[in-house]
Amino acid sequence: MDINNAFLHGDLNEEVYMVLPPGFQSEKPNQVCRLLRSLYGLKQASRQWNAKLSTTLVHNGFKQSRHDSSLFTKGTGANFIALLVYVDDILVACANMEPIQQLKLFLDSTFKIKDLGSLGYFLGIEAKAKADGLNICQRKYALDILKEAGFLGCKPANTPMVHGLKLSQGDGVPLDDVGCYRRLIGRLLYLTATRPDITFAVQQLSQFIDAPTDKHLSAAHRVLRYIKKSPGHGIFYPANMDMQLKVFSDLDWAACFETRRSITGYCIFLGPALISWRSKKHVTVSRSSSEAEYRALAATVCEVQWLTYILHDLQVELNRPATVFCDNKSAIAIAENHVFHERTKHIDIDCHIVREKQSQGLIKLLSVSSSNQTADGFTKPLPVDPI
Known part of the structure; x- marks a missing residue:
């Protein structure tokens, strides 16, 4: 759904003045208008609208996620409803249509909404829901890029x-x-x-x-x-799948020959479905491949922790620790060894979140061969056929 004239609903907490609109006849010179409500073009407009919507939803019984402020949840079981907000565009999910209809009536009476129906196209992402799962892609967006660049043929x-x-x-x-x-x-x-x-x-x-x-x-x-x-290539999320996190963490040590910084890559699966991935250059130079791999593990574990919080907000409970696969045995040994020694004492303390989360049972580290490292493609360009 979409909110009509969203920014006009924001309340102003401070005094804001504007010049008189063109064509307004005034008897006194240098007069200005004091705004009582938000207007499009104000720097405060987006913030005040977000505050108004969040307050309204919370008063209606929704709970705002502490880990993603755009996520709101309410209810349990079949009546559990999740609401995701992007400025004035709202995506709602529920197993039962009755809570969705009640939410629509409430928002329409409060803000006036435009009901866009079932999910099909949202923020440039095309979604197709079937009995066996959900497929998302950006085919139209990809074709628009090719057309603009002149690469359609x-x-x-x-x-x-x-x-x-x-x-x-x-x-x-x-x-x-x-x-x-x-x-x-x-x-x-x-x-x-x-x-x-x-x-x-x-x-x-x-x-x-x-x-x-x-x-x-x-x-x-x-x-x-x-x-x-393949402009229509996307991601498929099966309807019935095992709620188990499987994580692949990889690194290309000193890949940047100008700065000698390493590149981290990870991908996280919920069952067979890919839900998170990243490729990023390190901000510091690592003295060894083991240190670099350990830093990559730390970044991956932080993402796993955040995803665990989000899944908890969505009432998805993980019964087993997330399985983290790494192809560097020395990095795994550092995480499992509780004694500092000459090779690890220079590593920042915050990197040892890997060791802490493993001891808490959030993750379980396992070794994987480089040929089976799924995250390898996030750290370097791969050939068509594996070498």
């Missing part, structure tokens, strides 16, 4: 990035129109919401938006050619 590529390609700052001829590159990368970043397969390539390309070159643009065009091969 291009030759498809099998991979989003050439295997072994290393991009660097200032490598190539600077672009005359940097805005074109920036717009393209910005749109590709949003496409990663349903396309984890291009996450690493987009992460690499986004590092050069300040001064892109022709080589960076050529690598971005390779991503477009890869998207052209």
Whole structure:
């Protein structure tokens, strides 16, 4: 559903004045208007609208999540209802239609809403619910990117990035129109919401938006050619699945040959469904591959902890610890060893959240071979066939 004129519902807590509207006849010069309600264009408008909506939902019996302020929940069992807010767009989920109808009537009497019906298209994401599960993709959004870039008729590529390609700052001829590159990368970043397969390539390309070159643009065009091969590719979430978190954490040590920083990649599955993934360069340089892998594990465990909180808000209880797979046995040994020694005493204390969460039973660390490391594609460009 969508809220009509959402920002006009916000209440102002401070005095705000505006110049008289054009055409308004005033007998006295230099008069201004004092606003009693929010208007579009005010810096306070979005914040005041969010506060008004949150307060209204809480007074109606909803509970706002402490871990994601855009999530509201209410009820239990078949009448459990979850509500997700993005500015003035609202997504509601419930096993029973009666609570949804009651919520619609309440919001319509309070704000006036536009009922958009069952979930089909939301914020550029296409959703198709069937008896066996939910499929989401961004086919229209991907085709719009290809059309804008002039790649609708291009030759498809099998991979989003050439295997072994290393991009660097200032490598190539600077672009005359940097805005074109920036717009393209910005749109590709949003496409990663349903396309984890291009996450690493987009992460690499986004590092050069300040001064892109022709080589960076050529690598971005390779991503477009890869998207052209399957623009409707997305993610499928089965209806009935095992509520068990399976996590893969990987790292490419000192991958950036300019800064010698490592790249972390992880992917988290709830049963067979992929629900979280990331590719990110470290903010510090690690002295060893073991230290780098351990830092990658720390970032992954923090994400697992947050997802556990969110699942708890959604009344999904995990009966078993999250299984975390790592292909570095020394990093696993550091997490399991409760004694500091020469090789680990320089690691920041906050990294030892891995050890703490393992002792609490939140996670269970297991070793996995590099050939079976699912998160490998989030740390480096892979070939079509495994090597």
